[in-house]
Amino acid sequence: MARTNPDFMTGVPELLILRLLTEREMYGYELVQAIETATGEAIKVGEGVVYPILHALEKQGCLSARRKPVNGRTRVYYTATAAGKKRLGVLITEWQRITDAVSNLVAGSVHGHA
Amino acid sequence: MATHEHLIQFDRLEDRLLRGGIAPRHVRRTLTELREHYDDALRDEQAKGAYDAAQAAWQRLGTENDIAQSVLARRELHALSARFPRAVFGAGPLVLWFAITALSLSPFAFGLNAAREAGLIGPPGTPDPVWFKAPFSAMLFFYLRILPVIIGAIMVTAAARQRLALGWAILGTGVIALLSAFATYSLKFATAPGEKGELTLGFGVTAQELPQSLGMGVVNMAIVFAAYMLWQRTQRRTV
Numbered sequence: 001m002a003r004t005n006p007d008f009m010t011g012v013p014e015l016l017i018l019r020l021l022t023e024r025e026m027y028g029y030e031l032v033q034a035i036e037t038a039t040g041e042a043i044k045v046g047e048g049v050v051y052p053i054l055h056a057l058e059k060q061g062c063l064s065a066r067r068k069p070v071n072g073r074t075r076v077y078y079t080a081t082a083a084g085k086k087r088l089g090v091l092i093t094e095w096q097r098i099t100d101a102v103s104n105l106v107a108g109s110v111h112g113h114a
Numbered sequence: 115m116a117t118h119e120h121l122i123q124f125d126r127l128e129d130r131l132l133r134g135g136i137a138p139r140h141v142r143r144t145l146t147e148l149r150e151h152y153d154d155a156l157r158d159e160q161a162k163g164a165y166d167a168a169q170a171a172w173q174r175l176g177t178e179n180d181i182a183q184s185v186l187a188r189r190e191l192h193a194l195s196a197r198f199p200r201a202v203f204g205a206g207p208l209v210l211w212f213a214i215t216a217l218s219l220s221p222f223a224f225g226l227n228a229a230r231e232a233g234l235i236g237p238p239g240t241p242d243p244v245w246f247k248a249p250f251s252a253m254l255f256f257y258l259r260i261l262p263v264i265i266g267a268i269m270v271t272a273a274a275r276q277r278l279a280l281g282w283a284i285l286g287t288g289v290i291a292l293l294s295a296f297a298t299y300s301l302k303f304a305t306a307p308g309e310k311g312e313l314t315l316g317f318g319v320t321a322q323e324l325p326q327s328l329g330m331g332v333v334n335m336a337i338v339f340a341a342y343m344l345w346q347r348t349q350r351r352t353v
Contacts, residue, residue: 028147029154046176047155051147052185055140059190076147 011091013045013053018080018088021063025079028054054078062087117168124149127178132277134186135196144185148175193276203273203282207265207290214265215257215315222250223313230304247303254299258315262294263334267341274342291334293317295327 020026020034031054032047057063062084067074080088124145131141155171164170175181185191195202226246266287273283296319302312319327 027150029151032151046180046184047151048148048175048181049184051144051151052181052188052191055144056188056190073150075150076143 011094012043013050014057015088015091015095016043017050017053017057018062018084018091021078022080022085022088025066025077027075027077031078057084060087120152120168120172123172123178127182129277130178130182131185132275134182135192135276136185137191137193137196138275140185140191148181151175195272196276196278199273199278199282203269203278204286207262207269207286208293210265211262211290211294214261219253219257219313222253223311226311251301254301254313258297258299259294262290263337266291266334266338270338270342271345274346287338288335291338292328292331294334295330 016035016039017031020031020038026034028050029047032045032050035043035045054063054065058065058078060083062081063078064081065076065078068077069075127148128141128145131144132138136144152171152175155174156167159167159170159174269287270280270283273280296317298316298318300312300314304311
């Protein structure tokens with residue numbers, strides 16, 4: 001079974017999804033593939049877990065969805081709205097604050113042991 | 115195509131989400147997209163020559179528990195009726211019945227008087243038009259006697275569809291079934307120039323009418339449950 005990151009930080013899947021959907025509209029399966037490609041497969045989520053996040057973001061007005069027939073199948077395509085782009089900005093700021101703090105801590109401990 | 119075992123797992127997940135209070139439309143949509151995702155993953159695994167492509171595709175979705183937990187954790191996907199069953203199914207039928215009746219009848223009752231005063235249906239003071247009497251009486255009958263049964267059937271079916279306990283829905287339906295049986299109305303049309311029409315709605319019963327009204331209440335409840343049983347039968351057939 002593929003290894004996933006179950007204790008993944010809260011808000012990160014939202015950040016990745018919003019980031020990718022600001023570039024172009026995608027359906028769920030396509031989005032999961034895009035996450036793996038964009039992160040060099042460093043981040044693997046249980047693929048089914050993406051849908052509740054998409055639906056919740058849509059309910060919050062961060063995403064819009066539309067049905068589109070493709071090769072005889074109807075797929076639900078998602079794209080980021082203006083509110084979604086705004087939320088992405090907030091999430092990126094928050095993420096950078098955390099990574100900076102962790103980087104400083106790690107750098108500090110490395111220097112401390114040197 | 116999903117294997118029989120995986121189809122059962124999808125059904126089990128659907129049941130679990132409904133029991134967890136997720137709104138039926140979100141459950142339906144989640145399951146539709148998961149099935150689509152599974153089909154795409156299966157095609158990919160088959161193209162890669164996986165030994166057990168169906169199992170590999172299923173595992174990519176994540177465990178049933180992980181998926182269920184990720185949906186249940188999203189408060190915005192929960193149905194209002196699952197969060198407030200007493201309000202929605204206990205008081206909801208009565209509120210809905212009164213609101214629909216008042217909002218539908220008022221424009222007719224006030225509109226007719228206003229139209230007459232404005233001289234739109236003849237010189238001011240003209241009696242109510244004859245053609246209006248039968249449709250208005252039929253509307254009253256519908257709102258007071260039939261609408262409560264329809265609302266009751268919808269409420270009981272909606273509660274069952276969301277796998278909720280039926281207690282509150284039965285209570286709410288019982289109240290409007292009885293009130294509907296005890297509802298009284300008197301309708302007086304203006305028949306002479308200068309007269310005004312009059313519509314009075316209320317609840318009441320004389321000792322003489324009591325058995326008949328109670329009987330009507332029981333019949334109303336029986337109709338509601340017949341509709342519910344019919345729905346259950348169609349559900350069993352589609353599984």
